[in-house]
Amino acid sequence: MDKMKVTYEAMLGLAAEFVLDDAVLKFQTNQIYTAIDKALAAGDEDTFYRLAKQLNALRK
Template identity: 75%
Template sequence: MDKMKATYETMLALVAEMVLDDAVLKFRTERIYRDIDLALASGDEDTFHRLAEQLNALRFSH
């Protein structure tokens, strides 16, 4: 029974980690989109390109 409990706790920890990773990814993505919008509104082309690269790296790393 202890082995089953340990397995269950391990699975719960993995699910919790996946949920947290998803939340962090969503937060970072939304923040980059917001900052891209600000860069576009202010005409800051360099910041736009830097943020677009960050967004692409974030998308393709997951």
């Protein structure tokens, strides 16, 4: 019974990590999209390209 409990807790922890990783990725992606919108509105080409590069790196 204890072995089953340990396995269950490990799986639960792994699932929690996946949920947290996904939430962080979505947050970072949204932050970059917001910054890209601001860079485009300001006509800041350098910032746009830097942020687009960051966004592409997150997607990999």
